């Protein structure tokens with residue numbers, strides 16, 4: 001960065017947000033107790049609230065989205081069972097193979113269409129016959145949003161109908177559930193109605209420092225609570241974190257539309273920059289393809305002017321808007337791309 005006082009514009013992910021002052025104050029004031037004993041009043045209030053709002057029997061507050069998904073898979077499936085999942089789903093690709101490693105659950109990946117859906121004829125064809133040769137197909141896992149894309153709303157019902165017809169459970173990695181709801185212009189419970197379990201992250205676009213919530217039937221959440229303890233996630237005075245989550249639900253859901261509008265504005269601006277190929281803009285994420293030989297120079301240039309982007313998955317550069325990205329930051333980012341000559 002050229003000027004030391006200049007603020008970084010960090011577009012790598014919506015996970016980089018800092019708790020805002022009022023959120024920190026809410027954390028300090030939170031009544032707490034031992035959550036392993038079920039005695040943390042703020043955790044209990046968060047769980048009750050989310051279960052009520054998203055229309056589930058029960059909810060469980062856990063440290064991460066990865067753990068929340070893992071607990072869901074281990075609660076739906078047993079050793080030797082199988083879950084059907086997108087080949088590019090977070091649960092399958094980016095969670096260390098936890099279901100297989102820790103749950104002895106076999107993944108059956110299905111290549112997704114460009115909109116993030118798993119073609120349902122392929123899902124159906126992948127369901128194994130009941131036969132000792134095969135793993136037992138138990139669960140279908142979807143992700144919404146997926147790389148920022150809200151799955152076509154009608155698809156949720158179609159997937160639900162297939163899962164019910166073929167006796168599969170249906171899990172949603174809803175790390176960005178509220179971004180999807182914002183994109184549909186519907187309450188989040190319109191999405192969650194189709195699923196047997198849903199994992200929601202508070203620590204992404206909603207701006208809480210830590211925490212995800214798994215929702216499901218009382219029986220499923222009982223199992224998940226046991227697996228949470230077994231996997232070392234039985235935390236104690238977690239109410240301070242639950243207070244941040246409550247604050248996020250109260251103050252940061254309604255504003256997600258601003259992130260989406262800024263992402264759109266960023267994509268429109270980048271489209272006007274010569275040699276920059278914007279390949280997608282979905283909810284709060286913008287994707288730009290840059291030829292591999294130019295990537296390092298682009299990254300260095302952007303950093304030199306105070307802009308960070310995610311360059312993990314070639315050739316895509318990902319830019320994510322969030323709580324700390326202003327209109328001015330969008331203009332500066334577009335200018336930063338425009339001044340790249342490498």
Ligand SMILES: Cc1ncc(COP(=O)(O)O)c(C=O)c1O
Nearest residue numbers: 064065066067090143173175201
């Ligand atoms: C779609 C999706 N699911 C799950 C996770 C896992 O969340 P965590 O980083 O809290 O483990 C992420 C993290 O970025 C994600 O993007």
